[in-house]
Amino acid sequence: MHPLDPVPAIRRIDTDREDLCALEIVGHFTAADLENAYGLLEGVYAVHDKIDVLVRISRYEGFDWSAAFTDATIRGKTRALRHIRKYAVVGGPGWLRTVIGEFGPLTSIETRYFDADEEAEAWEWIDARPAGAA
Incomplete structure (x- = not known):
C-alpha cells in the first residue's frame, strides 16, 4: 500500500473463532470496499461452509449507493445466503x-x-470475542 492510498473503509477484526468473519466499517465506503469485504468472506467460506458475521460500524459517513447494485455485490449477497448463519450489526x-x-x-x-x-x-449473541479480549 502506498502512503497516499486511502485506508480501506472495511477492515477485518481478529476473533477467537475461525468460522466468524468480523469486520469494521469506518467512515464512508465504496464499491471497492464492498468487493474487499466479499473477498474476505469468500476466504472464510473456502474453509467453513457455514459461518457467522459481525459488522461494527464506526463514524458512519455514508456509502456509494451504486455499490449496492454492482454485479460483484449481487453475487456476494447471493453467496451469503448459502453460507451465513448469524449476522450481527453493531452501530x-x-x-x-x-x-x-x-x-x-x-x-x-x-x-x-x-x-x-x-x-x-x-x-455474546454471536458467541465470540475479539482476539486478545479478556
Missing part, C-alpha cells in the same frame, strides 16, 4: 435497525441489530 445509522427489522426475516440468516453501546451483547 451505524439509526435507519439500519428498521431495515434489518423489516428485511431480516425474509432470509434464512438470523440477523440482529445492536446499538454501538450494545457491542458486548452482540459479541
Whole structure:
C-alpha cells in the first residue's frame, strides 16, 4: 500500500473463532470496499461452509449507493445466503435497525441489530470475542 492510498473503509477484526468473519466499517465506503469485504468472506467460506458475521460500524459517513447494485455485490449477497448463519450489526445509522427489522426475516440468516453501546451483547449473541479480549 502506498502512503497516499486511502485506508480501506472495511477492515477485518481478529476473533477467537475461525468460522466468524468480523469486520469494521469506518467512515464512508465504496464499491471497492464492498468487493474487499466479499473477498474476505469468500476466504472464510473456502474453509467453513457455514459461518457467522459481525459488522461494527464506526463514524458512519455514508456509502456509494451504486455499490449496492454492482454485479460483484449481487453475487456476494447471493453467496451469503448459502453460507451465513448469524449476522450481527453493531452501530451505524439509526435507519439500519428498521431495515434489518423489516428485511431480516425474509432470509434464512438470523440477523440482529445492536446499538454501538450494545457491542458486548452482540459479541455474546454471536458467541465470540475479539482476539486478545479478556
